Amino acid sequence: MGKTPLVKGNQVDNQTRCAHYRSEVDIIAIRFHCCGEYYACYSCHQELADHEPSRWPKRLWDELAILCGSCNHELTIHEYMNFPRCPVCEHEFNEGCRLHYPLYFEM
Template sequence: MSPTVLGPTVDEQTRCIHYRTALDIVAIRFACCGDYYPCHRCHEQAADHPSRPWPPEAGDERAVLCGSCREELTIAQYVASTHCPACGAAFNPRCALHHPMYFELPA
C-alpha cells in the first residue's frame, strides 16, 4: 500500500500548490513526524509543529516517495539520483536547493 501524502496536493503524482511542474513528483517523509508532504511549505501549512531535517546517519531511511511509481527511496538513493531508480521518471534538479531543509547530509 502506498503511503498517504498530506498537505495541499494537486494530483496523484504528489505535485502541490507550491511546486507543480512536470518534474515535481516527489514527496518527503519528514523526520519530525514521519508523515509525507510534497514540500516544506506544505508541511508548514498543514503540520502543527516545526520541521526538522533527517540527521546525517539516516541515509538508509526510506524517506522519499516517487510520485510516478510510488517507490519509497532511501535518502541516499534520492540525493544521488536525477531520476527514480525504480521507474526512470525524472526528478526536478532544482529540488536539490531544498535538501538542507529535509536532510543533514554527511560531509
C-alpha cells in the same frame, strides 16, 4: 506490494505535486523526520502540520524517506541524492530540489 503512503499537502495530485510545485518533474514527496508523515513539500508541512519540522540526520540517510509520485517507489535519502531519476520507473526528478536539501536534510 505494500500500501501507497498518504501524501499530505495543499492541492496534492496523484503524482504528489502540490499548489507550490507543479512542473512535470515535481513528483517526489518527502517523509519528514519530525513526524514520519509524507508531505508534498516543505511549504505544505509548514501550512498543515502542528509542529516545526526537523531535518534528517546524516546517520539516518539510509531510511526510506522519498516517495516517487510516478510509481510510488520509496527511496532512501542516499538513493534520492545520488540519482536524478527514479531507479524503478526512470521518471526524472526536479534537479532544482537540491537547493532545498538543507530544509530537509542535515548537511
